[in-house]
Amino acid sequence: MDARFLGIAELTETPSVAVVVDVMRAFTVAAWAFDRGAEKIVLAxxxxxxxxxxxxxxxxxxxxxxxxxxxxxxxNSPGLLRSADLGGRTVVQKTTAGTVGALAVKDASLVLCAGFVVAGATARLLRARPADGVTFVVTGEDGRAEEDLACAHYIAGRAAGAGTDAAGFLRRAAASRAADELATGVRQGVHPDDVALCLELDRFSFAMVAAPEGPLMVLRPRATGTGRAENAGPPRQAIRPT
Known part of the structure; x- marks a missing residue:
């Protein structure tokens, strides 16, 4: 699999397959919303x-x-969202980077939205739909966000069938600028558990697929199985920030 890692501004053409990565926090939040019962997420x-x-x-x-x-x-906080009852509801999500990245590749034949919490499921879906190339859209910090790059590199390795140990990738994310800003209160709308929740590996067994539905770009979960046998680490492996 030929993998490219690009920031939003570097997208000069529509990719065939795109994986849009926002670890802290848009697509961790989206995964939690589905876990709390949301039917779909409209990306505004x-x-x-x-x-x-x-x-x-x-x-x-x-x-x-x-x-x-x-x-x-x-x-946009997984710690604050995890107690919400969203059974059967539609969520409208607008964030600084994640939703922008997904909308930038809305014409791709397959758009996946991902963070560490759905990394394994995302890799399984990529393996189930072979493609010549996959573009990983690194949404944070103009494509340089270390937490998003680490997650993208990790998913790419697993999708290629590599025996990828998650620990180093999670450490990179834990040491990122975004993790520091969340932990020290630079960002607003934050729960103390947000960074740890964003660094949980494979908490959920579904991938998240975005596709146009009429005039809207809609994100929905897609089950891929647990896949624990191919996970190099234990389920829900995480590294907590120091």
Missing amino acids: ESLDEALALKARHPDWVALKDGPPAPGFDLV
Whole structure:
């Protein structure tokens, strides 16, 4: 498998297969939303669009980066989301990097959204659908976010069938700028457990596939099995930040 690792601004053409990586925190949050019962996640292009969708569908749940804001129900924090009851609900998500990256490759034939919590499932889905090349969209810090690069490199290795030990990749993510900013309160709308939750490996056994549904880009879970036999580490392996 030919893997490319690009920032959002480096996308000059539509890839055939794209894996959009946002570890801290958009796609960790998305995975938790599905675990809490969400039916689907609509990826909004702007805060205004998210609010407009919420206004048209009052039963939908609107979620954004940063501190709580009028019109939004939740913030982009796995620690704060994990106790929510989202059974059967539609979530509208707008974040600084993750949703932007997914929308940038919306015309790809396959778009997967990923973090460490769904890394194994994402790799299994890539293996089940062989492709000449996969573009990993590294959403944070103009393509240089260490946590996103580490996760992308890890998924690429597993998708290629390599015996990939997760520990080093998780250490890279734990030492990243994003992890430090979350842990030290630089970012708002944060729970103390957010970094640790973002570094849980293979917590969930589904991948997350984004595809156009009418005018909207919609993210849904896709079951791929547990796949524990091919996981180099124990299930839910994590490295906690120091």
